[in-house]
Amino acid sequence: MIxxxxxxxxxxxxxxxxPVLVAVAGPLAAPLITPPDGAPYTLGSGHLLGTDGTGRDVLGLLLRGxxxxxxxxxxxxxLAYLAGGTLGLAAATTRHRWIDELAMRPVELILPIPSLLIISVVGVGWRGSPLAVALAVAAINAPAVARLVRAAALDAASGPVAEAMRLQGESRARVLFGYVGRSVLPVAAADAxxxxxxxxxTVAAANFLGLGLDPASPDWGVTIAAGREALLIQPWAVCAPAxxxxxxxxxxxxxxxxLLAGGARERPREAKAARR
Structure with a gap:
């Protein structure tokens, strides 16, 4: 309620x-309001935020990145919630302990792997690919998501409502996503x-370290990395995307x-009203 x-x-x-508006509308506006490239590290001269080390307009980079x-x-x-959340829900709702173990033990083996190591492997093998970076970051987050969703779903999965749905012949998918999945939404929203x-x-750090997108990309992390050496000469090249x-x-x-605090206050009121 606004x-x-x-x-x-x-x-x-x-x-x-x-930033969301800049990300959505910026690429459309950039060709209309940004001037051609100029001299490196200039302030003014028709460039509202100046230029970077290669003469590109900083405002244009900001709008396109x-x-x-x-x-x-x-x-x-x-992707992490799609893979890890589904795995966590399946592990929580299974009645076979060996399936739970089979699903969650590999997750615990992956968790200690440093995220920078995964990013480095992906960055070396598929340098410049946004899809590869997204898959690497998803792989970093999916194990933690799976553990969180499984822990949050255990009570609902073993509770009387889920058991009643099974006895009534409800499909596993309906129990899994229709009831148990909905019960973990507040926890998932807080985690997200x-x-x-x-x-x-993580994506910005990967780009900053040269393990992500192409160095010529207008991505905000890439432009921060490119402009950091001339921060005192051209601060907007770093400060604007940062x-x-x-x-x-x-x-x-x-x-x-x-929003979560507001939802937590509303639930007791709704329960009180229902008892009346």
């Missing part, structure tokens, strides 16, 4: 909306509120916290 949203919720939504910076991370988290920003920074990443992560975290 009219009843608190100032803190509106501020969080605004913080999140700015959002889809890879945010899209790859969001796609990676979605922190996992997406972490994925954004501000987009910070606003996205802080806004998403704050908005998720506010």
């Amino acid at each position: 009219g009843r949203a608190s100032p803190a919720t509106l501020a969080a939504a605004l913080l999140l909306a700015v 959002g889809p890879s910076a945010l899209g790859v991370a969001c796609a990676a988290v979605a 509120g922190t996992r997406v920003p972490l994925a954004v920074f 501000a987009m990443l910070v606003m996205f992560t802080v806004g998403l975290n704050l908005l998720a916290d506010r």
Whole structure:
């Protein structure tokens, strides 16, 4: 309910909306409002935010770099929940302990592997591929998602409602996703509120280290890496994309916290009203 949203919720939504709007509409606007390339590391001369080390307009890079910076991370988290969430739900709802063990033991073996090692392998083998970066970040997050979803789903999977659905002949898919899956949505939403920003920074760090996208890409992480050596000469080349990443992560975290806190307050009221 927008009219009843608190100032803190509106501020969080605004913080999140700015980088999302830049990522969505920026590539369309960039050709219309950015001038041709100029001299390296200039401020002014028709370039609102100046130019980078190769003479490219910083504003144009900022407008074009959002889809890879945010899209790859969001796609990676979605893949992680698709794979890890399904595995966690299946392990929680199975009646055969050996299936649970078979599903979760490999997950525990993968968890200790450093994320930078996975990114490095992918970066060396498939340098410059957004799909490869998304798959690597998804592989990093999927084991933790599987463990979280399994733990959150155990009570619902072994509870009376799930048992009654089985006795009534409901399909396994309906029990798995229709009831047990819905029961873990609040936990998954809270986790996603922190996992997406972490994925954004993982993708940005990979690009910063040269393990992700092509160095000529306008991606925000790539432009931060390219401009860091001339930070004092041309600060906008680093500060502008860094501000987009910070606003996205802080806004998403704050908005998720506010929405989940509001939902937690509403549930007792609904339960009280139902008892009446």
